[in-house]
Amino acid sequence: MDQRIIELTGLTKKYGQFTAVDHLTLSISKGEIFGLLGPNGAGKSTTILMMLGLTEPTSGVVKVCGKDPVRQPVEVKRKVGYLPDSVGFYDDYSGLENLIYTAQLNGINRTRAADLAESLLKRVGLSHDAHKKAGTYSRGMRQRLGLADVLIKRPEVIILDEPTLGIDPEGIVELLTLIRELSKEQGITILLSSHHLHQVQEVCDRIGLFVKGKLLAEGNITALAQQLFSHQPYSIEASVVFPDSNGMAKQKLTDTISRIEGVLSVELDDNKYRIGCSRNVAPAIARSITAQGADLMHLHNVEYGLSDIYHHYFKETATP
Amino acid sequence: MNKINSMILPLLNQVKYSLTNPGRDHSSRSNHPFWLIVRKEVSDHIRSWRFIILLILIVLTCIGSLYTALKNLPDAMAGAQDDTFLFLKLFTVTDGSLPSFVVFVGFLGPLLGISLGFDAINSEQNNNTLVRLMAQPIHRDYVINAKFTAALTVISIMLFSLCILMTGLGLIRIGIPPSAEEFWRIIFFGFITICYVAFWLNLSILFSIRFKQPSTSALSAIAVWIFFSVFYPLIVKVIAKAMEPSALASPDQIINYQGFVNNLLRLIPSQLFSDATTTLMMPSVRTLGLLRMEQLVGTVPGSLPLGQSLLLAWPQLTGLIGTTMLCFGLSYYSFMRREIRS
Numbered sequence: 299m300d301q302r303i304i305e306l307t308g309l310t311k312k313y314g315q316f317t318a319v320d321h322l323t324l325s326i327s328k329g330e331i332f333g334l335l336g337p338n339g340a341g342k343s344t345t346i347l348m349m350l351g352l353t354e355p356t357s358g359v360v361k362v363c364g365k366d367p368v369r370q371p372v373e374v375k376r377k378v379g380y381l382p383d384s385v386g387f388y389d390d391y392s393g394l395e396n397l398i399y400t401a402q403l404n405g406i407n408r409t410r411a412a413d414l415a416e417s418l419l420k421r422v423g424l425s426h427d428a429h430k431k432a433g434t435y436s437r438g439m440r441q442r443l444g445l446a447d448v449l450i451k452r453p454e455v456i457i458l459d460e461p462t463l464g465i466d467p468e469g470i471v472e473l474l475t476l477i478r479e480l481s482k483e484q485g486i487t488i489l490l491s492s493h494h495l496h497q498v499q500e501v502c503d504r505i506g507l508f509v510k511g512k513l514l515a516e517g518n519i520t521a522l523a524q525q526l527f528s529h530q531p532y533s534i535e536a537s538v539v540f541p542d543s544n545g546m547a548k549q550k551l552t553d554t555i556s557r558i559e560g561v562l563s564v565e566l567d568d569n570k571y572r573i574g575c576s577r578n579v580a581p582a583i584a585r586s587i588t589a590q591g592a593d594l595m596h597l598h599n600v601e602y603g604l605s606d607i608y609h610h611y612f613k614e615t616a617t618p
Numbered sequence: 619m620n621k622i623n624s625m626i627l628p629l630l631n632q633v634k635y636s637l638t639n640p641g642r643d644h645s646s647r648s649n650h651p652f653w654l655i656v657r658k659e660v661s662d663h664i665r666s667w668r669f670i671i672l673l674i675l676i677v678l679t680c681i682g683s684l685y686t687a688l689k690n691l692p693d694a695m696a697g698a699q700d701d702t703f704l705f706l707k708l709f710t711v712t713d714g715s716l717p718s719f720v721v722f723v724g725f726l727g728p729l730l731g732i733s734l735g736f737d738a739i740n741s742e743q744n745n746n747t748l749v750r751l752m753a754q755p756i757h758r759d760y761v762i763n764a765k766f767t768a769a770l771t772v773i774s775i776m777l778f779s780l781c782i783l784m785t786g787l788g789l790i791r792i793g794i795p796p797s798a799e800e801f802w803r804i805i806f807f808g809f810i811t812i813c814y815v816a817f818w819l820n821l822s823i824l825f826s827i828r829f830k831q832p833s834t835s836a837l838s839a840i841a842v843w844i845f846f847s848v849f850y851p852l853i854v855k856v857i858a859k860a861m862e863p864s865a866l867a868s869p870d871q872i873i874n875y876q877g878f879v880n881n882l883l884r885l886i887p888s889q890l891f892s893d894a895t896t897t898l899m900m901p902s903v904r905t906l907g908l909l910r911m912e913q914l915v916g917t918v919p920g921s922l923p924l925g926q927s928l929l930l931a932w933p934q935l936t937g938l939i940g941t942t943m944l945c946f947g948l949s950y951y952s953f954m955r956r957e958i959r960s
Contacts, residue, residue: 352752352958376755387744390662401752403651447750604871 301328303455303487306547311344311511318344320511321358324414325505326489331481334501341511343383348537349489350380363582376404383460385440389433393424393443396432397450399540402452411450418446422476434486438469443478455487456480462497473565474501510520532578533600536571540591547590552588569595634860650757652764659768661685668733673776676726679782681720681787687711688791703901703921705796706803710787710899718789719784720895723777723811724888725847730776731818733838734769737832738762738823739953743829750959762953766823767948773815781808799924807898813938814891818843820945828950854882879907884934887941894934906930 300397304326311319327471334342347353349360351367353376360367362617367374386503387396394415403413422442427435435443441461448456458477462470478501481488498505499519506516512558513524548566555573556564561583563574573583580597587594663669690713695704698808712718717725739762742748751761789795796804821842825835859881863871883889897903900920922930 350753351841372755372757375753378753380750380753382745382746382749382753385750386748387750388747389745390665399654400754401656403649403751405755405758406650407649426676444750449752501765539955 303328303363304489305361307359309345309347309348309360310356311341311353312356315513319348322513324513324516326487328487329481329485331478331488331490331501331503333496333498333505334489334508335493335495336508337493337506340508342508343459346380346459346491349457350378351376364428366524367436375453378576379451379456381444381448381452381456381461383463385441385444387443389463391432392429393419393435394428396443397447401414401450414450418449422446422523436463439466441473453486455489456491457489459491461490462492462494469484470497476612477501478598534573534580534583534597535600536573536583536587536597537569537595538571538587539569539595541593547592550589551592553591554590555583558582558586631943651813652760654759655692655764656768656771659765660771661769663734663772668670669772672730672733676730676780676953679722679726680719680784682716683712683722684708684787686713686716687718689713691792702795703800705788705800706899706901708784714958720899724895727811727815728818732822734772734837735819735822736826736836736839738765738826739949740826740830740835741832746922758954759950762823762950765832766820769819770816771838772919773819774812777811777815778808783882803898807895810891810894810931810935811900813942814887816939817887817942817945820949822944824945824949827956847887851883851884854879857882887938890934890937892929894938897931900925
């Protein structure tokens, strides 16, 4: 399982003065679903293009399935399926014919290609539209056809660039489920780039946070949160109502809470306390609130979602 | 030993590969990715409206020029000293109301080349199919080579069938079969025409790589075509006028001047094409420049044999192929260097 299938070392791509990808080092194991998360223009697509040998890196080394895409692009492309963010098909050909053409380009003979295409179209739910011209397909159908197009070459690695762009929520769930199933069933390594936090959170085993050409953090979501919020890994939210609305009581409670051992910061917003602490001190907080004679409406442990991670980083990159 | 190993290993790998991947088979030539792309491109061209319209246009002009030629053939025969190469006259004779077949092909050939190439790369790019195609296990140059091969195949088949159609119709109408030499002249004419159209095809492919919008590349190719066929001769005329030697100039000076003007005209492919076709289709043409009296002394009036005509047209043919290669080289280079992204 611990076979490294994609390895990037010190990968850099410059366009004139502008550095699109800056000394990126990353490795992805076989069978993993890796999410490359970053805002638009972070260099995700450029990184992907370099993995496929469609763009030459300025410096650094890429190894995909042990091959260098700059030297052996055809070998790499035989094993890697790539779904670009806006996938295009020959509009005058039917979905089926488009798939057969791709299969033939991958050296599969026509009769076998037709069988494969039929079964894949069924798999992605397009069997009724197989003979319609690709020009009449909707965005979601194109994306599903694109996935079939990637799968027909029976790849070891699939690279999906913004696969959920422009699909309705129902379609996204279907697509993500399909991706997950594929990875588990056939042990395909999947690299998924997106700027949608929730989708990445849903399917990915591991995430790389990519901003301005740099990989800021990587790991699974819990690890990422710990890495990012190492100074206050726990965050507790408490909503409190005081029987007599008195500013003094609020102030006193804030002081009490901040004196609890392990509490690092206390923020008061109307009736809501946001408490950052180094370990879980929820019982102590609850006790001190009730001891003050205030009513504790709710108390919960905030888990960091990707959006928190994201905003955290945006805050960091926005302020120079 | 090492050397043998390095030679045998890839072969062994290939065998292993085809054994382990029974569905994949590159062995037969028709299944090679390159020929697959060519096949697809050819069928795209043939099914496209643009090709059908051009075909109708060219067939109509072909019939029109054949009609004029047949009507004027008796007059032309009466004026000629010898009655050899009667058949070639079908391609060249005209009464001025409608251009001859050779002139028509010279005029429509560029249009054919431009229309088959102007959106070769940029339409795929705009359609986002280029990046998908490039993600398949094919070499990058397959795409551009296949586009060129496919368009050239379509053009060759079309031009040769037109020439043969003309020959056939003429044969039915006048009842005299062409001689072997005439037949070969017609075949070489077809070949030169293909080279000429290939130049325009490559120029438009180059523009299709250079410009993002198909309309821009089509317009620039047409602009080059109009410049070459209308403005360039005008400019040369102006230059010639300005440099004209006085009536008192020595013969050497006049010959030099004429040669210079001719060479200026020969910089453009359409002139090369018309020079080459004139020599081939009118065997009585002995030179494309000036002849001195000394050179004419002792010549037997008559036509040149095929070999001599070809020799006369050889520099023109080389020039045409050269410019074609130059355009293809440029497009190849810019296509290989560019970044493919959607």
